[in-house]
Amino acid sequence: MTILAVTRKDLMLYVRDARFLATLGLFSAALVLILSVAFGPIFHDPAGEAAATIWAALFFAGVLGLSRSQDLESESGGSDALRLTGADPFALYLGKTLANFLLLFAVFLLLLPLTAVFFDVGSLAALPVLLCVVGLALVGYSAWGTLFAALARGLQARELLLSVLLFPSLVPLWIGATKLTHALWDGGTIEPVRDWIKVMAVMDVLGLALAGWLYESIQEAGE
Amino acid sequence: MNRNVPDPWRKGAAWLWAAAFVLIGASLFAIAFRAPVEAVMGPVQKIVYIHVPSAMVTLLAFGIAFAAGIAYLATKQWVWDAVGTAACEVGLVFATVVMITGPLWARSAWNTWWTWEPRLTTFFILWILYAAYQVIRASIRSGSRRTISAIMAVIFFVNLPIVWKSVEWWRGSLHPRSVTMTGEMRQVLLLSMMAWIVFFAAVLERRLRVEWAREASARQSASGDADARALDPGVRGASRA
Numbered sequence: 001m002t003i004l005a006v007t008r009k010d011l012m013l014y015v016r017d018a019r020f021l022a023t024l025g026l027f028s029a030a031l032v033l034i035l036s037v038a039f040g041p042i043f044h045d046p047a048g049e050a051a052a053t054i055w056a057a058l059f060f061a062g063v064l065g066l067s068r069s070q071d072l073e074s075e076s077g078g079s080d081a082l083r084l085t086g087a088d089p090f091a092l093y094l095g096k097t098l099a100n101f102l103l104l105f106a107v108f109l110l111l112l113p114l115t116a117v118f119f120d121v122g123s124l125a126a127l128p129v130l131l132c133v134v135g136l137a138l139v140g141y142s143a144w145g146t147l148f149a150a151l152a153r154g155l156q157a158r159e160l161l162l163s164v165l166l167f168p169s170l171v172p173l174w175i176g177a178t179k180l181t182h183a184l185w186d187g188g189t190i191e192p193v194r195d196w197i198k199v200m201a202v203m204d205v206l207g208l209a210l211a212g213w214l215y216e217s218i219q220e221a222g223e
Numbered sequence: 224m225n226r227n228v229p230d231p232w233r234k235g236a237a238w239l240w241a242a243a244f245v246l247i248g249a250s251l252f253a254i255a256f257r258a259p260v261e262a263v264m265g266p267v268q269k270i271v272y273i274h275v276p277s278a279m280v281t282l283l284a285f286g287i288a289f290a291a292g293i294a295y296l297a298t299k300q301w302v303w304d305a306v307g308t309a310a311c312e313v314g315l316v317f318a319t320v321v322m323i324t325g326p327l328w329a330r331s332a333w334n335t336w337w338t339w340e341p342r343l344t345t346f347f348i349l350w351i352l353y354a355a356y357q358v359i360r361a362s363i364r365s366g367s368r369r370t371i372s373a374i375m376a377v378i379f380f381v382n383l384p385i386v387w388k389s390v391e392w393w394r395g396s397l398h399p400r401s402v403t404m405t406g407e408m409r410q411v412l413l414l415s416m417m418a419w420i421v422f423f424a425a426v427l428e429r430r431l432r433v434e435w436a437r438e439a440s441a442r443q444s445a446s447g448d449a450d451a452r453a454l455d456p457g458v459r460g461a462s463r464a
């Protein structure tokens with residue numbers, strides 16, 4: 001229940017902050033547009049270029065979203081109020097992670113048709129597997145991202161620091177997501193690169209396990 | 224309050240530095256005059272006697288920072304923070320040596336200064352993370368600096384097994400899975416490794432002295448008393464540094 005309550009609270013904060021949501025959507029759409037222009041107009045490997053574009057856009061949009069989620073909490077004194085409830089820190093973390101996952105998934109749903117149109121890739125038959133791949137990647141991104149965003153809370157230039165921390169740490173996740181998406185859009189199957197699913201699953205579990213171990217200490221450090 | 228470390232520590236450190244100088248001197252002599260010149264690469268191959276020990280010491284330093292991070296989170300004793308930050312800083316210097324000697328080797332062996340091969344890429348990522356550690360630690364002005372530093376040291380350590388296993392996990396690696404050397408080459412490499420480990424220990428000790436003096440100074444400022452209690456590594460830190 002705590003997890004869902006925190007998720008609901010975070011999602012409500014996002015919904016109320018319409019300007020942020022609009023900026024996030026426009027920023028990520030602009031990234032896809034810019035990269036498609038940079039790669040085009042004649043694409044040499046549309047599936048590969050489209051996969052790289054959508055994951056780059058998701059990464060940068062995610063950094064903005066993760067950073068904003070911590071800002072909203074700090075501005076309204078929400079993090080102090082949450083700690084005063086006496087709820088399990090890991091449940092609070094999972095709630096925030098779920099909210100970030102849903103936000104990133106919404107961004108993905110916005111970017112998918114744009115990428116498909118600009119690069120002329122994708123098929124409905126590959127969509128269910130693609131959604132599973134995206135789910136796996138975004139669980140890891142949300143898990144590590146929420147952890148790092150909490151760590152960077154209160155630091156100067158935290159968006160920059162988040163990028164510096166998140167991108168190198170999650171390289172196996174990015175490579176896996178890009179390779180699997182590329183394979184799906186290129187040949188309609190992930191068979192040639194299916195080992196990357198294991199790597200991504202390990203990254204997901206590792207992020208959640210580290211958070212389970214360290215999130216309470218991060219919260220204490222933020223007091 | 225005495226800002227210098229206790230006498231037994233200083234005497235031990237003097238011996239450590241003496242051993243480091245002797246071993247480094249012997250290692251450099253052996254590299255120059257004892258190690259045979261490799262048939263294909265020529266004298267450039269001798270970079271391996273600096274490159275491999277530096278990489279090993281880097282992993283050792285970040286491993287120490289990881290252990291110190293866990294110890295700090297468990298005990299909150301300032302000494303573990305001092306060990307962790309010293310190890311990260313010194314480790315970053317050795318990692319930089321690896322990043323410089325690697326391309327020098329690559330230019331001769333692979334005909335390019337840099338290639339996006341798994342071990343190079345993952346090590347570069349490791350270097351970025353531990354450089355970011357320094358930036359973030361320096362930018363924290365609150366009392367949470369030590370806790371956040373410990374957490375970073377623990378999280379970043381996750382990348383070490385990735386660097387280690389990258390040559391097995393990804394295809395197309397130019398780095399060998401293992402290096403087998405025999406005869407004089409092996410002896411010189413082992414001597415270099417020993418020399419670099421002792422040198423690392425000596426540098427780490429010197430860096431720890433800085434943390435010791437910093438903590439002593441902070442306590443002196445906090446108490447406003449020149450004869451404040453002696454510095455005890457087991458006590459929770461006074462400084463926010």
